[in-house]
Amino acid sequence: MKLMENAFSQISWNSFKPLDSSSLLNTSLIISKIISEQENCNLTEGEKDCIKSLSDILISREVLIKMLDIIPIAVQIVDSHGIIQYINPAFLSIVGVKKNDRLKKSVFDVSKDGSLVQVIQTGKRVSNVRNYPSGSPTELVSSAAPIYYNGKLLGAIAVTNDIKEVIVLTKKLNESKNKLKTLSEKISNIASATYTFDDLIGSCSNMERCIEMGKIASHTDATVLIQGETGTGKEVIANAIHNSSNRSKQPFISINCSAVPLNLLESELFGHEKGAFTGAFKKKLGKFELANGGTIFLDEIGDMDPLLQVKLLRALQERKIHRVGGESPIPLNIRIISATNRNLKEMVKEGTFREDLFYRLNVLNIELPPLRDRKEDLPHLIDFIMKKTCRKLGKPFKIFTSDAMKIIAQYNWPGNIRELENVLERVVISTRDNREIKGTDLKFISSNETVISADT
Ligand SMILES: Nc1ncnc2c1ncn2[C@@H]1O[C@H](COP(=O)(O)OP(=O)(O)OP(=O)(O)O)[C@@H](O)[C@H]1O
Numbered sequence: 007m008k009l010m011e012n013a014f015s016q017i018s019w020n021s022f023k024p025l026d027s028s029s030l031l032n033t034s035l036i037i038s039k040i041i042s043e044q045e046n047c048n049l050t051e052g053e054k055d056c057i058k059s060l061s062d063i064l065i066s067r068e069v070l071i072k073m074l075d076i077i078p079i080a081v082q083i084v085d086s087h088g089i090i091q092y093i094n095p096a097f098l099s100i101v102g103v104k105k106n107d108r109l110k111k112s113v114f115d116v117s118k119d120g121s122l123v124q125v126i127q128t129g130k131r132v133s134n135v136r137n138y139p140s141g142s143p144t145e146l147v148s149s150a151a152p153i154y155y156n157g158k159l160l161g162a163i164a165v166t167n168d169i170k171e172v173i174v175l176t177k178k179l180n181e182s183k184n185k186l187k188t189l190s191e192k193i194s195n196i197a198s199a200t201y202t203f204d205d206l207i208g209s210c211s212n213m214e215r216c217i218e219m220g221k222i223a224s225h226t227d228a229t230v231l232i233q234g235e236t237g238t239g240k241e242v243i244a245n246a247i248h249n250s251s252n253r254s255k256q257p258f259i260s261i262n263c264s265a266v267p268l269n270l271l272e273s274e275l276f277g278h279e280k281g282a283f284t285g286a287f288k289k290k291l292g293k294f295e296l297a298n299g300g301t302i303f304l305d306e307i308g309d310m311d312p313l314l315q316v317k318l319l320r321a322l323q324e325r326k327i328h329r330v331g332g333e334s335p336i337p338l339n340i341r342i343i344s345a346t347n348r349n350l351k352e353m354v355k356e357g358t359f360r361e362d363l364f365y366r367l368n369v370l371n372i373e374l375p376p377l378r379d380r381k382e383d384l385p386h387l388i389d390f391i392m393k394k395t396c397r398k399l400g401k402p403f404k405i406f407t408s409d410a411m412k413i414i415a416q417y418n419w420p421g422n423i424r425e426l427e428n429v430l431e432r433v434v435i436s437t438r439d440n441r442e443i444k445g446t447d448l449k450f451i452s453s454n455e456t457v458i459s460a461d462t
Pocket residue numbers: 205206207208234235236237238239240241242243347390423424427
């Protein structure tokens with residue numbers, strides 16, 4: 007009787023909201039038991055009491071059948087011989103058959119590979135049986151359970167779905183899952199800083215000063231300008247500053263100002279409203295808004311067009327931005343780090359970079375030294391990069407012979423640490439399983455063949 011009460015408690019009596027298939031199956035089992043029991047007047051005293059109290063709410067055979075009639079899930083009930091005693095309208099509409107073609111017919115004739123046949127034959131519950139009932143073009147999936155009373159099999163009840171619906175829903179679910187995956191990948195790509203100060207190798211005094219300045223900057227919200235040749239670690243130190251700051255749990259958004267065409271850069275930085283220009287079909291958030299609360303890294307700032315320099319200056323002064331085509335200003339709580347491999351002071355003198363913007367950006371300055379000026383760091387850098395590269399390529403750790411080290415030390419590394427990384431990767435691959443890298447393995451450096459661009 008507990009089961010009966012549980013089953014009834016799942017029914018929303020006021021609204022007849024649809025139940026899920028398994029609750030429905032349980033409920034229907036009980037209902038069908040009551041239907042047959044009331045007909046036989048064969049209930050225990052306890053069950054009669056319970057039905058009496060339930061009848062205060064609603065219970066009567068007609069009302070129960072009405073309930074089965076309106077639920078939007080297909081239900082079918084057979085007796086112990088497999089003769090169909092009840093079918094609800096949802097079943098008829100999903101399966102596409104007429105009531106008279108099925109009612110009082112044997113399921114062994116009209117649905118011989120269906121779930122009810124299996125239950126009548128075995129006396130056991132079955133789930134998710136797929137079949138095409140006779141006279142129906144629709145593939146169905148049904149679950150069925152036996153109805154026992156006093157140990158005797160009275161019949162069975164099945165709930166059925168049109169499998170097309172299940173397939174469509176599964177497809178939609180998979181599409182949504184894929185979209186979610188792509189989006190979360192995009193978010194983690196744009197919004198996280200990977201490097202920390204532990205990834206910055208350098209013990210020469212110049213480099214130590216830069217790392218020290220980076221650490222000082224990370225304890226403040228001050229704007230930082232990082233200067234240095236290509237591949238000297240500007241992005242690494244910008245990441246490290248963010249990761250050591252109290253904004254580290256907030257986004258780190260990076261934008262390469264030279265890589266975005268001028269006509270798109272303003273909208274990339276500040277976003278745009280729907281219809282702001284031809285092709286602006288949707289509102290779009292800019293990098294500044296995405297970085298709000300965290301850090302924005304403006305890479306290659308020296309390549310920014312003078313017109314945009316004005317807008318950037320305004321954003322920095324007011325600590326607010328305007329989306330392209332937007333009316334109201336959006337307040338910013340943001341740390342700005344910019345970087346360039348160009349000489350901004352020279353550009354200011356030449357008039358190609360705004361002086362007022364330069365001073366706004368250059369509150370704290372970090373000038374990374376080129377690798378040729380810190381060759382004493384080479385052994386440590388080689389060790390660090392070699393370990394990283396061998397781990398990535400699944401190769402054993404390799405060492406440089408003294409003639410190979412001489413070549414490395416004499417080379418002047420125009421591509422700086424990025425070039426060193428590329429050289430090491432190339433040489434680890436080309437020397438296969440050799441444990442030593444010899445001078446002859448580095449012929450491509452001594453012949454001055456450029457290796458800077460491999461990964462840039
Ligand atoms: N001090 C360092 N210690 C270890 N690895 C470094 C260091 N500096 C840079 N690297 C490595 O060198 C590569 C280039 O660094 P990064 O991208 O930061 O240079 P960049 O100055 O921003 O270059 P670009 O101006 O071309 O954008 C990265 O793979 C980085 O891991």
